[in-house]
Amino acid sequence: MTDRTGITHPPLSPLVWTIAAFLIAAAPHLAAMPAALAGIVILLSMWRITSGWFQWSPIPGWLRILITLALIVLVVMAYGGLWGRRFATGLLCVMLAAKSMEMYQARDLRMVASVCFFLIATQFLFNESLPYLVYLAGGCWAATIALIQIQQIPAMQRAHSGAGMQIQRRSLNQAATLLALALPVALALFVLFPRLAQPLWGLPDEMLDGRTGLSDSMSPGAISELFLDDSPAFRAEFDDQPPPYHQRYWRGPVLWRFDGSTWRTTQFANARGRQSVPITESSLHYRIQLEPHERRWLLGLDYPARSSMPESTITVDHQLLSRHPVTTLSQYEVISTPDFVPDAELTQSERLLATYLPPESNPRTRALAGEMRARHPEDRDLIEAILQMFHDEFSYSLSTAPLGRHGADEFLFDLKDGYCEYYASAFAVLMRAVGIPTRVVTGYQGGFWSEAGGYLLVRQSDAHAWNEVWLEGTGWVRVDPTAAVSPLRISQGSRSVIERERALFEFDWMFELRNRYDRVQHLWNQWVLGFDAERQRWMLERLGLPRLGATGIGLLMIATVILIAIPIALWLLREQHRTARSEAEKAWLRLLRHLRRRRFRKRAAETPLEFALRIEPELGSTGAGLVQLALNYNRVHYGPEDPELTRKFIANATAWRSTGTRAKSGNPMT
Amino acid sequence: MARSAVALRRNPLARVARQYLDQWIQRRARGVPPIEVQYRQIFILPTRFGWMLGLLMFGMLMGSLNFNNNLGLLTTFVVAGLGLVSMLLAYNNLRGIRIHRTSAEPVFAGQPLTLNITFINDQNRVRPALEMLAGKFRVEFDLPGSSLEEVGIRIPTHHRGWLKPDRLRLQTCHPIGLFEGWTWFWPERPVLVWPRPASHPPPLPSGHDLESGRQQRNEPEGEEFFSLRDWRSSDPVHRVAWKASQRHQTLLSREFRAEQSDHLTFDLALTPGRDLEERISNLTAWVLQAEREHLHWTLKLNDASHGPASGKRHCHHCLRMLAELQ
Numbered sequence: 001m002t003d004r005t006g007i008t009h010p011p012l013s014p015l016v017w018t019i020a021a022f023l024i025a026a027a028p029h030l031a032a033m034p035a036a037l038a039g040i041v042i043l044l045s046m047w048r049i050t051s052g053w054f055q056w057s058p059i060p061g062w063l064r065i066l067i068t069l070a071l072i073v074l075v076v077m078a079y080g081g082l083w084g085r086r087f088a089t090g091l092l093c094v095m096l097a098a099k100s101m102e103m104y105q106a107r108d109l110r111m112v113a114s115v116c117f118f119l120i121a122t123q124f125l126f127n128e129s130l131p132y133l134v135y136l137a138g139g140c141w142a143a144t145i146a147l148i149q150i151q152q153i154p155a156m157q158r159a160h161s162g163a164g165m166q167i168q169r170r171s172l173n174q175a176a177t178l179l180a181l182a183l184p185v186a187l188a189l190f191v192l193f194p195r196l197a198q199p200l201w202g203l204p205d206e207m208l209d210g211r212t213g214l215s216d217s218m219s220p221g222a223i224s225e226l227f228l229d230d231s232p233a234f235r236a237e238f239d240d241q242p243p244p245y246h247q248r249y250w251r252g253p254v255l256w257r258f259d260g261s262t263w264r265t266t267q268f269a270n271a272r273g274r275q276s277v278p279i280t281e282s283s284l285h286y287r288i289q290l291e292p293h294e295r296r297w298l299l300g301l302d303y304p305a306r307s308s309m310p311e312s313t314i315t316v317d318h319q320l321l322s323r324h325p326v327t328t329l330s331q332y333e334v335i336s337t338p339d340f341v342p343d344a345e346l347t348q349s350e351r352l353l354a355t356y357l358p359p360e361s362n363p364r365t366r367a368l369a370g371e372m373r374a375r376h377p378e379d380r381d382l383i384e385a386i387l388q389m390f391h392d393e394f395s396y397s398l399s400t401a402p403l404g405r406h407g408a409d410e411f412l413f414d415l416k417d418g419y420c421e422y423y424a425s426a427f428a429v430l431m432r433a434v435g436i437p438t439r440v441v442t443g444y445q446g447g448f449w450s451e452a453g454g455y456l457l458v459r460q461s462d463a464h465a466w467n468e469v470w471l472e473g474t475g476w477v478r479v480d481p482t483a484a485v486s487p488l489r490i491s492q493g494s495r496s497v498i499e500r501e502r503a504l505f506e507f508d509w510m511f512e513l514r515n516r517y518d519r520v521q522h523l524w525n526q527w528v529l530g531f532d533a534e535r536q537r538w539m540l541e542r543l544g545l546p547r548l549g550a551t552g553i554g555l556l557m558i559a560t561v562i563l564i565a566i567p568i569a570l571w572l573l574r575e576q577h578r579t580a581r582s583e584a585e586k587a588w589l590r591l592l593r594h595l596r597r598r599r600f601r602k603r604a605a606e607t608p609l610e611f612a613l614r615i616e617p618e619l620g621s622t623g624a625g626l627v628q629l630a631l632n633y634n635r636v637h638y639g640p641e642d643p644e645l646t647r648k649f650i651a652n653a654t655a656w657r658s659t660g661t662r663a664k665s666g667n668p669m670t
Numbered sequence: 671m672a673r674s675a676v677a678l679r680r681n682p683l684a685r686v687a688r689q690y691l692d693q694w695i696q697r698r699a700r701g702v703p704p705i706e707v708q709y710r711q712i713f714i715l716p717t718r719f720g721w722m723l724g725l726l727m728f729g730m731l732m733g734s735l736n737f738n739n740n741l742g743l744l745t746t747f748v749v750a751g752l753g754l755v756s757m758l759l760a761y762n763n764l765r766g767i768r769i770h771r772t773s774a775e776p777v778f779a780g781q782p783l784t785l786n787i788t789f790i791n792d793q794n795r796v797r798p799a800l801e802m803l804a805g806k807f808r809v810e811f812d813l814p815g816s817s818l819e820e821v822g823i824r825i826p827t828h829h830r831g832w833l834k835p836d837r838l839r840l841q842t843c844h845p846i847g848l849f850e851g852w853t854w855f856w857p858e859r860p861v862l863v864w865p866r867p868a869s870h871p872p873p874l875p876s877g878h879d880l881e882s883g884r885q886q887r888n889e890p891e892g893e894e895f896f897s898l899r900d901w902r903s904s905d906p907v908h909r910v911a912w913k914a915s916q917r918h919q920t921l922l923s924r925e926f927r928a929e930q931s932d933h934l935t936f937d938l939a940l941t942p943g944r945d946l947e948e949r950i951s952n953l954t955a956w957v958l959q960a961e962r963e964h965l966h967w968t969l970k971l972n973d974a975s976h977g978p979a980s981g982k983r984h985c986h987h988c989l990r991m992l993a994e995l996q
Contacts, residue, residue, distance in 0.1 A: 107719070110847060114723050117749050121730045124741035136741060140748055147846035151799055154810045174845060178759075182751025189747040196735050328737045529740050565754060572758050573765065 010104060011156040013167065014149035015052045018109045019045045019100060021142035025116040026093045028123045028135065033090050034078045040071065044097040059101050068098045089122050109150045116143040128292075128329060130524045137179075144175035181572075184564045192557035194550040195533040213293035214442055216253045216269075218465060219262040220403060220411070220421040227398050227419065229460035230514075233444055234290040234299055235522055237455040243284055243301065245446065247338045249466065249478065250299045250458060252443030254317035258432075260358040261407055263425065263440050270296075273316045275344040277305035283337045289455075289525050290330045296322050299443065299458075301336040302478065308333040317439075318342055329529040343475030346437060354437030354470065362429055365408040369433035379436055379471055386430055387484035390423065396486035420489075423481040424465040437470035441478075445489075453519040584636045584646050587653040591629070594657045608633050629653055692837060695854050701837070702858045703787075705769045711853045712764050714757060720848040723749065753848055760851040763797050763844040767813065772838075772857040776989070778954075779866040782824040785835060785857060789819050803839040830865035830950070830993040864954065864989040865947075871955035872942050874934055898922045933978050934960060937970040938995075950992050957992070961985040971995055 023030075023045055030038040051058075059067070071094050079087040096112055096119075103109055120139040124132065148171045149156075156167070213226075213233065234250075242248070255263035284301060298309055298320040307314075309332035311323040320334065346354070357366075376382040395417045403410050408429040411422050424440050431438035445464035447456035466480040482489055527535075540548060540556075548556065592602055600618070602611045612630035616623040629652060636642070636649045695701055699710040716724065727749050734742030770788040777783045785804070791797055797813040804823045811821050825835050834857075841852035898911055901921035909923045936956050943949030953969070960967045961982065968977035969988045976988055 106847075110719050111722070114719070114726060117723075117745060118726055118730055121734060121739075121742040121745040124734075124739050124745070125737060128739070128741045132741065136745060136748075140745070144752065144846065151843060151845060151847045155798060155812055158810070178752060178755055178845065179748070181755045182748055185751035185754055186744060186747035189750060190740070190744050193743065193747070195738065328739045330738075531740055532738055561754075565758075568755065569758050572755075572762050 008104065009052060009055050010106065010109060010150075010153055012049075012052050013156070014109060014146060014153055015103070016049055017142065017146040017149050017171075018103070018113045019049055021113055021116045021139070021146045022096055022100075022119075024135075024142045025119040025123075025139045026096070028127070028132075029089045029093050029119065032086060032126070033093070037075060037078050037090060037094060040074070041093055041097040044100055048100040048103060058104060064098075064101050067101070068095075071095075071098055085122070085125055089119070092119065092122075106150050106153050110147065113143050113146040113150065116146075125327065128529050130521050140179060141175055144178055145171050148174050148178075181568050184568070185561055188560045188564050189557060191531075191536070191539070192553060192560055194553045194557070195531075195536055213295065213460065214252045214297070214444075214463060216255075216295070217262050217264045218255055218421055218425070218440060218442060220407060220418070220425045226463045227461050231460055232291055232518065232521070233293070233458050233460050233462065234288050235453075235455045235457050235525070236301075236447065237287040237289070239285070239454075242447070242449050242456045243338065247284075247301065248446050248456070249302045249441075249464075249480075250444040250447075251302050251304065251319055251441060252297055252299060254319060254468075255440040255442060256353050258356065258358070258425075258428070260361045260405065261403065263428075266353065269315060269317060269319070270313075270321060271316050273314045273318060275342060277303050277314070277318070277337050277340050279305050279335055280337055280339075282339055283335050285333070285335050287331065287333045289522070289530060290326055290332070292327050292329060294325050294327055296325055298322050298326070298330070298332065298334075300334040302338060303340045303342065304334050304336050305340075306335045317441075329525055331526070331530040331532070341475040341477065346470060351437055351470075354439055355432050355435050357429060357432050362406045362408040362433075364406070364413055365426070365429050366433045368412065369430045372430075373434045379469070382434070382436075383431075383469065383479055386427065387479070387481060390427075390481050390484045394418075394423075394485050396482065396489060420465045420482040423485060424467050427467050427479065427481040431467070431469055439468050439476075441466050441468055445480075448515065450515060450519055450522075453522050455522060457515075457518055457522075582637070582646075584633065584649055587650045588633050588637070591653050591657055625652075625656060629656060695837070701855050703769045703771045703855065705853075705855055707764050707767045707769065707840075707853050709761075709765065711855075712761055712851055713853070714761055714849055714851040717843060717847055717850045720753070720850075723753070723848060727753075752846070756844075756846050757849045759845050760842055760849040763800070763842045764840065764851050764853055766793055767791060767797065767800075767840070769840070769855055770818070774857075774861045776862040776864055776986075776993075777827060778864045779827050779830045781827060783827050783833065783835075783861055783863065784822045785825055785838075785861065786820050786822045787838070789813055789821065791815065791817050791819075797842075797844075799842050799844040801841050801843075803841060804835065825861075827863045830863050832860040832994070833863045834860040862990060862993055865950045865992050867955040867958055868948070868951040869955075871952045871959070874956055874959060875936060875940065897925050899925055934965055934967040935970060935978075936960075936967055938972065939970070946995075950995060954989065954992055957985055957988045 023042070026041065030041060033041075050056075072091070075087070075091050075094050079090060092115075096115060099108065099112055103112060116139060120136060120143075123135070149167075152167070152171070236242075253265050254269065256266045256269075257264045283305060286301070288299060290298060298307065298312060300307065300320045303318045304314055304320045307320055309320070309322055309330070312332070313321050313323075315321055322330075372382060372385055376385050393416060396419060397417050398419050399417070401415055401418075408426045411418060411426050412430075415422070428438045428440055442463070442465045444458045444462045445466070446462050447458040449456050464482070466478060466482065468476040469479050471477050536553070537547070540553070545556070588608070595602070595615070600615045602608075606614070608630040609627070612627045616626050619626065629649070632645070632649045632652070636646050699705075699708065701711075705711065727746055730742060730746040730749070733739070734746055768790040770790050772785055772787045774783055774785045787802065791813040794815045796815050800811055800813060802809050802811070802821050802823050804825050807824050809821055809823055811819065813819055823838070825833075827833055837854045837856050839852050839854055841850055843850050898914055899922065901910060901915075901923045905923045909925075911922045911924045915922045934956075936953050938949060938953060941949040941952050941956075943952050957967065957969065961980070961984075964980060966978045966980045967984075967988075968975060968979075969991065970976075971991055974991070976991060977984060
C-alpha cells in the first residue's frame with residue numbers, strides 16, 4: 001500500500017465514490033462551463049482514478065502547484081474577467097479537480113466529498129426547476145456514500161479488500177437510510193426556518209452574469225436567441241379569465257436613446273415615476289411567478305399601478321423595478337390598469353431625447369417620412385398610413401440579417417422582412433424623422449393560457465418590442481407595428497409564427513405534454529421554490545397558530561425538529577437482541593422473559609438445564625416441570641429434527657408460562 | 671503518554687484539572703469494567719471535519735437565505751439532518767457495548783505492556799469503526815453482532831512496580847466522521863511491571879562458574895562428590911581416588927562441592943550495584959538466568975527470604991517481590 005514516497009494509497013472504492021460524487025455535483029456546472037475547462041476537470045478526475053488503480057506515485061509538489069496556477073490562469077482567461085457566479089463555481093470545480101491530485105488521505109477525500117453539498121447548493125442559484133430535484137437527491141446520495149466509505153477506509157485496509165460487492169451494497173443502503181432519516185428533519189427545517197423578508201446584502205451587479213432574458217438594449221439584426229428559447233419567463237395567475245390578447249403587453253425596459261444601430265435606456269430610467277396610475281374597475285389583479293433573470297425589472301401588464309413586491313418602484317417609464325436583481329424565483333401580486341394613458345407633460349429634455357436621430361443617418365427613411373408627412377398632416381393618419389404600408393408590403397420572419405450604418409433604410413427598402421425588433425426600430429426612426437416623440441418598449445407579448453392551471457405561461461420566445469408615440473393632447477399611445485405585419489403573432493403568440501419553421505420536430509402531442517409538464521412545474525414553483533416568508537406565515541395561520549415573529553417561528557422549528565428527532569432516535573436506539581431462529585427457540589426465549597419478570601435471570605454461562613436446576617428449588621411448588629421443559633428444549637433444539645416433539649414442547653412451554661403454577665409436564669413427551 | 675505524564679508531573683495545575691476531571695467522570699457512572707456503556711458514560715462532540723462541514727453549512731445557509739433560494743436551503747437542511755442522524759448513530763454505536771474486563775501479562779520495565787480489553791456486543795448489530803485509545807497508541811476494530819472481542823493495546827512502561835494505567839478511551843466516528851463519541855474507563859486493577867533486567871549483569875554470586883578458580887578456592891568445600899581431577903601435590907591423601915587412578919594409570923583426586931554451589935543465594939545486600947535500582951536490576955537478571963538454567967535459588971530482600979525453590983512460579987514470585995520492593 002505504501003510506495004517509496006511514503007504516500008499510502010487509499011482503497012479504490014472510496015476514491016472512486018468521492019470522484020463520482022464530485023462529478024455528479026459538478027455536472028451542471030461543467031455543462032455551463034467552456035468545454036475546454038470541463039474537459040480538463042473530467043480529465044484530472046479520470047487521471048486520479050487511473051493512478052489509484054495502478055497505484056502510481058503522486059505528482060510531486062512543485063508540479064502540482066504549477067498545474068494549479070496554470071489552471072487558475074486558464075479559468076480567468078476562459079471567463080474573460082467576468083467575475084460572476086459562473087466564474088466562481090467554475091473556479092471551484094477546477095480547484096476541486098486539482099485537489100484530487102493530492103487526494104490521498106481520508107482528510108482530503110472528506111473535504112472533496114463534503115464540498116459536493118456546497119456545489120449542489122450553488123447550482124440552484126442558476127436553475128431550480130423540477131428535474132433538479134433528482135440532481136439534489138442523487139448528488140447528496142453519492143456524497144454520503146463517499147463519506148461512509150471514507151469512514152470505512154481503516155476497516156477496508158484491515159480486511160485488505162478494497163471494493164467487495166458486499167461493502168458496496170451495504171454503503172449504498174446505509175447512505176440511503178441516512179438520507180431517509182435526515183429527510184424529515186430537513187423538511188421540518190425547510191418549512192419552519194424563519195425566512196428573511198429582505199436579503200441581508202445585495203449582490204453587486206457585476207457578480208451577475210446574466211441569463212437569457214430581456215436586455216436593456218436592442219440592436220435589430222444582432223443575433224437574438226431569445227426567440228428560440230422556449231423556457232418560461234414567468235407565469236401570471238388570474239383568478240378567472242386572462243386578459244384579451246390585445247391587452248397582453250408585459251412591460252419591460254423602455255428604450256429612448258438611439259445611436260443609429262442600438263436602442264438603449266436613459267440614465268433616468270430607474271427614477272421613480274411622477275404620475276401614479278389610478279386603480280379603476282377595469283384594473284386587472286393577478287399574481288406573477290417570475291423566473292430569475294438576474295435583472296432588476298419585474299414584469300407586469302401595461303400599466304402597472306401597484307405591486308406587492310417589497311421595495312419595488314414604478315419608474316417614470318411605468319416599468320416595475322425591484323430593488324435587487326431577481327436571482328431566485330419571485331412571486332408578487334400586481335394591479336394593472338390597461339386603459340390608462342400616461343399623459344404627464346413631456347419635459348424639454350425628454351422631448352429632445354424622444355425625437356433624436358443621429359445626423360445624416362438613414363437618408364432614404366427620412367425622405368420617405370417627409371413624403372408621407374406631406375400627405376398625412378395628422379399624426380394619427382400618418383401612423384395609420386405607415387402601419388398600412390407595413391401590412392401591405394412587409395412580412396414577418398425570424399430570420400436575421402445584419403444591418404449596416406443605415407439600418408432603417410436597409411430594412412424598409414431592401415429587406416422588407418423581419419421580426420418585431422426591426423419593425424419597432426424602423427417605425428421609431430420614421431416617427432422621429434418627422435419630429436413625433438417616439439420610444440421603443442421591450443417586454444413580452446401574449447402567453448399561453450393554461451386552463452387547468454389558471455395561469456398564463458409566458459416564454460422567453462414571447463419577447464417582443466413595440467412603440468409608444470407621444471400624441472399631443474393624449475399622451476403616450478401604444479403602437480405595435482409588428483401587429484400590422486403579422487396579426488397572428490399578436491393574437492396567437494409567437495408559436496404560431498415559429499411553428500412554420502420548426503414544424504419538423506414540433507408535434508402537437510409534444511406541445512401538449514410540455515404544457516402538462518409546465519403545470520407541474522408551476523405547482524412546484526408555487527409551493528416549493530416560492531415558499532417565502534409570506535407563504536410561511538399563511539401556512540402557520542392556516543394551522544391555527546397565532547402570528548409568530550421570527551423568534552416564535554424559530555422556537556417552533558426547534559420544537560418540531562426535536563419532536564421529529566425523538567421517533568428517529570427511538571427507532572435507531574431500539575435494542576437489537578439476538579433473534580430466535582426457530583419456533584422452539586422463540587418459545588424458550590418467551591419462557592426466559594417470563595421468568596425474568598419474576599426476577600429469575602438466566603446467567604450467560606448457564607445451560608438451560610443448569611438454569612432450571614438452580615431455580616427450581618427457589619420456585620417451590622410453582623417450579624415443577626421446569627427441569628423437564630429444559631430437558632425437552634435441549635432435545636428439540638440440539639437433537640435431530642422432530643416436528644412432533646417440537647410442537648409438544650412449544651405447547652407445554654406456553655402452558656407452563658400461562659399457568660405459572662402447575663406444570664403440564666407430568667409425562668409430556670412420551 | 672510518557673510525555674503527557676511527565677508534563678502532568680511538572681504542571682501542578684494540569685494535574686489538579688486532570689484529577690478533577692477523572693473524579694467527575696467517576697462520579698457520573700462506573701468507570702471500571704465490567705461496564706455496560708450507557709448515556710452517562712458517552713460523550714459526544716463534533717470532529718474537526720464536523721466543524722468544517724458546519725462552517726460550510728453556515729455559508730450555504732446564509733447564501734440560500736439571502737437569495738431566498740429554496741432548493742439551496744433544502745440542500746443545507748439535508749446536510750443538517752445528516753449531521754443530526756450521524757450524531758445519534760455515533761451515540762448508538764457505543765451505547766450498550768459491554769466492556770467486560772481488562773487483563774495484562776506482566777512485562778519488564780521499558781517493554782510495552784499489552785493490555786487486553788474484552789468487549790462484548792450482545793446485540794445483533796455490527797458496531798463498526800470503533801477505536802481504542804491509550805495515550806498515543808490507538809487500535810481500530812469492529813465488533814460484529816453478538817460477539818466477544820479481545821483488543822490489545824500497548825502501553826509503554828518505565829518503572830517497576832504496580833502500574834495504574836491512565837484512563838482509556840473507546841471512541842467512534844461512525845458513520846461519516848462528523849461526530850466523535852467516546853467513553854472513558856480505567857482498567858479494574860493495576861498491572862505489574864517487573865524490574866528491568868540488567869543487560870550485562872555480573873556473574874552469578876555462587877561457585878556456579880567453573881572457569882572461575884579463584885572464587886572456587888575461596889568457597890568452603892562441601893560433602894557432595896562433584897568430579898574427578900588430576901592430583902595436585904597439595905591434595906590430602908584421603909582424596910585420592912585409588913580405584914579410578916589405577917584404571918587411568920595416573921593419580922586422580924576426588925573433588926567435593928557444597929550443595930550450596932547448586933543452591934544459589936541472591937542477597938540484595940551483597941549484590942553489586944551503585945544504587946538500589948541497579949542492584950534490583952542485577953538481581954532480576956540473576957533470577958532470570960537461574961530460572962533459565964533450572965537452578966535453585968533463594969532471594970533475600972532485606973529481612974524477607976524467598977526460597978530456596980526453582981521453577982517458573984518461584985521466578986514470578988521473586989520478580990514480583992523485586993518489583994514491589996520499596
